[in-house]
Amino acid sequence: MINRFVLNEVSYFGPGAREVLPKEIARLGLKKAFVATDKDLIKFGVAEKVLCVLREAGIPYEIFSEIKPNPTVSNVKAGLAAYAASGADFIIAIGGGSSMDTAKAIGIITNNPEFSDVVSLEGVADTKKKSVPIIALPTTAGTAAEVTINYVITDEENHKKMVCVDPNDIPAIAIVDAELMYTLPKSLTAATGLDALTHAIEGLITKGAWEMSDMFEIKAIEMIARYLETAVNEPSNAEARNGMAVAQYIAGMAFSNVGLGVVHGMAHPMGAIFDIPHGVANALLLPTIMEFNAPAALDKYVDIAKAMNVYTAGMTKEEAADAAVKAVKELSVRVGIPQHLSELGIKEEDLPCLAKAAYADVCTPGNPREVTEEIILDLYKKVL
Template sequence: MINRFILNEVSYFGPGARKELPTVVKSRGFKKALVVTDKGLMKFGVAKMVLDVLDEANIPYEVYDDVKPNPTVTNVTNGVEACKKAEADFIVAIGGGSSMDTAKGIGIVCTNPEFADVVSLEGVADTKNKCLPIIALPTTAGTAAETTINYVIIDEKRQQKMVCVDPNDIPAVAIIDAELMYSLPKGLTAATGMDAMTHAIEGLITKAAWEMSDMFEIKAIEMIHKYLPVAVNDPTNPEGRNGMAVAQYIAGMAFSNVGLGVDHGMAHPMSALHDVPHGVACAILLPTVMRFNMPVSIKKYVEIAKAVGVYEAGMTDEQAAEAACNEIENLSKLVGIPQHLTELGIKEEDIPALAEQAITDVCTPGNPRPVTKEDILNLYKTIL
C-alpha cells in the first residue's frame, strides 16, 4: 500500500505568532488580502487582533465577514465575488472551521473557475490549480482546518453537508496563535476541543491509518485529554490554550491524510438538518461510536487507555478498551457536552432522515467496522 502525507508549506506556533504575518506576506510578494471571517469575531475584537497587524504593516485588505457557523454555498459564492471585487491575490482566514472552510471554497473557485458551481466541488473534485494562497489563523482549537485538505459546505437546496476533499485547498501558511483563542466561550472551547478528540480517535482507527498517522493521533489524544479541561475552566491559561492549539493541529495533520469514520458521517447531517454545532455533534456521538467500533479496534483502544492514563497493569485488552471509552465519556461530561440528542432538539422521528444522509456521507466508508443504515439508526437511538 502507498501512503500519502500532505502538510502546509510552513506553520508558525505560539502565543503572539500572528505578528509573523507581515513577514509571510512580504516574503511571498502578496499585494492585497481578502480577510475571511465572521461577524462575531469582528464584533468581539478577535479579528481586530489580526487586522491591527496588517494595518501596522500597511498591508491592504478588504473584509468579507458574511460567514455562517455552518457555512453555505451562498457564503462561498458571495465570497468569490467579494474576492474578485477586491482584486485580492491572497486570503487571510480568521476563525474556526467555518471561516477557513469558506476561505478554501473561495480560493478554489477563484483559481478553478470551471467549478463556479460550488456544488460541483463535493467529494473529490478534479481541480487543476492550487487555490488562491491562504494564510489561516485559527481562533478555535478543534477543526484543524488550517492544516487539512478538507472543507465542509452546506448545500442549502438539498439541506446536506458537502464534504470536499482536495489537496489543492490546503492553506499555504498556518499561524497557530493561542492568544486568538483566549476569549473563546467555555461551551465553544469544549465543543471544538471534543471535535479535535474525535478527529484524533477516528483518525487513529480509520481504515487508512498507518504508523505515521498513528504517531500523531496518539500524541494528540494525550494532549487533548490533558489540556482541554484547563482551557475550558481557565480560558486565559497560556499552557492550556497553547496546548490545545497545538494538539488539535497535530490531530489534523494526520486525519487529513487518512480520513475519519461514522462519527463524522453521523455528525454532518445533524448540522445540516438541525443546525447543531459540528463539535457538539461529534462529541455527543463519540463514546457510543467508540463502543460500536471496539470489536475491531481493541489494540488501538489499549493505546488510547495508556494515552489518557487509565491503563493498569494486568488489564485485559477488553478491560483497557472499555476503560478508554469510559474515560472519553467522562471527559465529555466534565467539559459540559450534552449527552442526549433530545437536548439538541432532535426527536425520534428525525432519526431516519439523519441516517439517510449519514450512510452516504463521504466519511462513513472510512469506519474500521462495516456499518449499515440499521446500525446508524440504532446508534442514534442509543443516545436519543
C-alpha cells in the same frame, strides 16, 4: 501500499505568532488581503488582533464577514463575488472551521472557475490549479482546517453537508496563535476540543491509518486529555490554550491524510439538517460510537487508554477499551457537552432521515467496523 502525507508549506506556533504575517506576506510577494472571518470575531475584537498587524505593516485589506457557523453554498458564492471585487491577491482566514472552509472554497473556485456551482466540489474534485494563497489563523482549537486538505460546505437546497477533499485547497501558511483563543467561551472551547479528540480517535482507528498517522494521533489524544479541561475552566491559561492549539493541529495533520469514520458521518447531517454545531454533534456521538467500534480496533483502544492515562498494568484489551470509552464519556460530561439528541431538539421521527444521510456520507466508509443504514439508526437511537 503507497501512503501520502500532505501538509502546509510552513506553519508557525505559539502565542503572538501572528506577528510573522508581514514577513510571510512579503516573502510570497503578496499585495492585498481578503480577510474571511465572521461578525462575532469582529465584534469581540479577536479579528482586530490580526488586523492591527496588517495596518501597522501598511498591508491593505478588505473584510468579508458574511460567514455562517455552518457555511453554505450561498455563503461561498457571496464570498466569491466579494473576492473578485476586492482586488485582493490572497486570503487571510481568521476563525474556526467555518471561516477557513469558506476561504478554501473561495480560493479553489477563483482559480478553478469551472467549479463555480460549488456543489461539483463535493468528494474528490479534479481541480487543476492550487487555491489562491491562503494564510489561516485558527481561533478555535478543534477543526484543524488550517492544516487539512478537507473542507465542508452545506448544500442548503438538498439539506446536506458536502465534504470536499482536495490537496489544492490546503492553506499555504498556518499561524496557530493561542492568543486568538483566549476569549473563546467555555461551551465553544469544550465542543471544539472534543471535535479535535474525535479527529484524533477516528484518525487513529480509521481503515486508512498507518504508522506515521498513528504517531500523531496518539500524541494529540494525550495532549487533549491533559489540557482540555483546564482550557475550559481557566480560559486565560496560556499553557492549556497553547497545548490545545498544538494538539488539534497535530490531530489534523494525520486525519487529513487518512480519513475519519462514522462519528463524522453521523455528525454531518445533524449540522446540515438541524444546524447543530459540528463540535457538539461529534462530542455527543463519540463515546457511543467508540463503544460500537471497539471490537474492530482493540489494539488501538489500548493506545487510547494509555494516552488518556486510564490504562493500568494487567488490563485485558477489552478492559482497556472500556476504560478508554469511559474516560471520553466522563470528559464530555465534565466539560458540559449535551448527552442526548433530544436536548438539541431532535425527535425520534427525525432519525431515519439522519441515518440515510449518514450512511451516504463520505466519511462513513472509513469506519473500522462496517455499518448499515439500520445500524446507524440504532446508534442514533442510543443517544436520543
